[in-house]
Amino acid sequence: MGGWVGGQAEYVMVPYADFNLLRFPDKGRAMAKIKDLTLLSDIVPTGFHGAVTAGVGPGSIVYVAGAGPVGLACAVGCQLLGAAVVIVGDMIPERLAQAKSFGCEVIDLKKDATLGQQIEQIVGIPEVECAVDCVGFEARGHGKDAVVERPATVLNSLMTVTQAGGRLGIPDFM
Amino acid sequence: MTDDPGGVDDAAKTGNLSIRIGLGWAKSHVFTTGQCPVMRYNRQLMHAILYDKFHPAKAVNVTVIRWTKRLKVTRISIKARPRSSSSIRTGWWQRRSVSIRATLLAFCTDGARILCSLRCFARRHHNLLALSFLVLEIARFLVQLLCFGKRIRGVAVRARGPGDLDRILRLIESHGASYWAIDTIGLPTRQPAYCR
Numbered sequence: 001m002g003g004w005v006g007g008q009a010e011y012v013m014v015p016y017a018d019f020n021l022l023r024f025p026d027k028g029r030a031m032a033k034i035k036d037l038t039l040l041s042d043i044v045p046t047g048f049h050g051a052v053t054a055g056v057g058p059g060s061i062v063y064v065a066g067a068g069p070v071g072l073a074c075a076v077g078c079q080l081l082g083a084a085v086v087i088v089g090d091m092i093p094e095r096l097a098q099a100k101s102f103g104c105e106v107i108d109l110k111k112d113a114t115l116g117q118q119i120e121q122i123v124g125i126p127e128v129e130c131a132v133d134c135v136g137f138e139a140r141g142h143g144k145d146a147v148v149e150r151p152a153t154v155l156n157s158l159m160t161v162t163q164a165g166g167r168l169g170i171p172d173f174m
Numbered sequence: 175m176t177d178d179p180g181g182v183d184d185a186a187k188t189g190n191l192s193i194r195i196g197l198g199w200a201k202s203h204v205f206t207t208g209q210c211p212v213m214r215y216n217r218q219l220m221h222a223i224l225y226d227k228f229h230p231a232k233a234v235n236v237t238v239i240r241w242t243k244r245l246k247v248t249r250i251s252i253k254a255r256p257r258s259s260s261s262i263r264t265g266w267w268q269r270r271s272v273s274i275r276a277t278l279l280a281f282c283t284d285g286a287r288i289l290c291s292l293r294c295f296a297r298r299h300h301n302l303l304a305l306s307f308l309v310l311e312i313a314r315f316l317v318q319l320l321c322f323g324k325r326i327r328g329v330a331v332r333a334r335g336p337g338d339l340d341r342i343l344r345l346i347e348s349h350g351a352s353y354w355a356i357d358t359i360g361l362p363t364r365q366p367a368y369c370r
Contacts, residue, residue: 036230171207
């Protein structure tokens with residue numbers, strides 16, 4: 001958050017704590033789910049924000065670019081919002097396996113098939129209703145270009161596969 | 175803040191993206207970006223978690239590092255002094271003796287500031303070996319300062335999280351150091367430290 005580093009340590013310094021802290025209603029219940037609740041300080045709201053701003057709702061078909069922590073948080077946020085199909089794209093097999101472990105469809109961006117073709121194999125058409133960019137500036141190309149950094153490639157590919165009138169969420173995570 | 179000086183093309187260096195905005199216009203896309211308003215979602219997401227409707231930790235594969243159990247906790251005295259200053263001048267990190275440990279524990283002062291500079295360094299160079307070298311150089315300087323200044327109070331490096339602690343210990347060990355002192359978060363520098 002701005003210049004304040006961290007939020008998942010044993011202790012943190014909270015600026016303006018009288019205003020922006022979230023009080024857990026019951027300590028016992030909170031401690032039982034502290035691993036989940038800890039993520040409220042950072043990646044979960046960010047990923048969820050991406051899903052909300054992409055217009056994810058009940059029955060949506062959504063594509064999440066990037067299966068890092070924010071991307072995975074976004075994917076699980078899409079499920080919470082009722083998405084019918086959550087497709088997650090990444091280049092790292094372990095991340096894709098993690099996304100698959102909680103019910104997402106996955107796309108390996110190292111493959112030479114285009115993003116649209118891979119989406120078509122999953123949902124029958126090469127388009128999704130909404131998409132979320134959880135990659136950021138340090139994006140890489142697709143297929144053969146996977147080793148080359150191409151900052152604009154994610155947004156361009158999202159526009160390509162998102163249907164007309166669709167929404168794109170681009171949450172910020174610094 | 176929006177720039178990416180290390181970017182691969184000129185547009186990225188100045189925070190610009192070469193996107194096909196015409197495509198977005200033709201398809202009437204709606205783009206939304208900006209920093210997340212965390213407080214807009216916190217309470218609702220908290221309830222979803224507490225009532226078992228939402229399990230993000232499982233989704234992102236959260237692993238808790240219980241770092242205090244991995245360390246031998248030693249109570250130290252701020253009066254500890256080195257037995258021999260010559261051992262410091264000749265490379266304390268190569269020696270394994272109680273006196274050197276006492277020196278280290280007694281010595282370093284502003285750990286938070288040290289770690290801050292280390293982070294900047296690592297981010298710029300992405301070179302952990304350089305980082306470990308910097309850690310040792312700073313520690314050496316602080317130990318030498320103890321020798322001549324006699325005004326040293328606190329403890330070595332202050333880790334801001336388990337990841338920091340683990341990384342620092344690994345780096346120092348890989349460089350051959352036997353002992354180190356790490357202040358825990360929230361403890362004033364005059365309090366006992368964790369020592370390996």
